Structure formats: C-alpha cells, structure tokens
Amino acid sequence: MKKEPPQKYASKIFKKHNHNACFNDSMKAFQKHCVQKNLKLTPLRSKVFEFLLRDHQPLGAYQILDMLRDSGFASTPPIAYRVLDFLIEQGFAHKIKRLNAFVACSHPGSTHSPTFMICRKCDKVAEIDEKDSGIDLKKATSFDFKVEEAVIEFIGLCTSCVTVEAT
C-alpha cells in the first residue's frame, strides 16, 4: 500500500500532543477569560468545558447530561443547553452540525469561523486553524454576499483509520 502523504492541514488533535499541557492551558484560558469578562465561572460551566476538553471527542447534549449526572449534578436538558450556549458564545466550544455534537475550541479566545475535519469512522474531530485552512471568507463578499456565519466541515478518514482500512 502506498503511504498516505502527511496531512496538509494537520491540527493538534489528530497529532499526538501533550494533552496534559493542552488541557491545563485551555482550562486556564477559560478561567482567565471569565475573570476578565466578569463572567461567573460556575462549577457547572467549568465541568461541561472539562468534559469537552477531556479527549477532544465531540459530545452530544445528552451524553453531557449523563456525564453531569454521574458527577453529581442535578441537570436537566435546558440547563445543559444553556451551559453549551454559554461556551459557544464565549468562543470556547463549537457545535458540529453533522454530528449534532459539541467540541472544545482548539484556539479559544479568538473570534473565528471554525473549520473541522471529521473522521467518518471514529468520529474524531480536529479543528483547523483558520489561517491554515486557506479559506478566505472575506472573498465571498465579492459575490454580493456577506458571510455572517460559516461552518465548514470536511469529512474523511483520520490517520489511524486510514491505516486500519489499508490493512
């Protein structure tokens, strides 16, 4: 079998990375953001962000609800959705339409339109740095159209799943 060329738009999620540092940095960034913006960092908000961050796996709202209950939170769907909306508004999470699930943002604190690579086999999701995606949303204005929100989702196979399929 021919070896796959290295992923051009490699993101840190499909790559091996120091997840402990990644987790701690994101957690710290979130805490700092809440202090700076004078937002309440409730245990619930902190917990949901922690779940999303845990192994970069997209989670559905009901999965999150189950995890909250397992952690001793008496949560209802509206509460879970409110927390998710908060995380999205603050730029720390995104919704992946194709999977109807949520992920932690890989470069929080900046306003951006996320671009995702979704593995159709294992549902792993990587967020590409906007600058690396090569997609210039401002260019769309030349089509007499102003982009307000863009959700770009690439479907494919991650490196580990490509290896499995090739054998």
Ligand SMILES: [Zn+2]
């Ligand atoms: Zn990580």
Ligand SMILES: [Zn+2]
């Ligand atoms: Zn993002």
Ligand SMILES: [Zn+2]
């Ligand atoms: Zn995969």
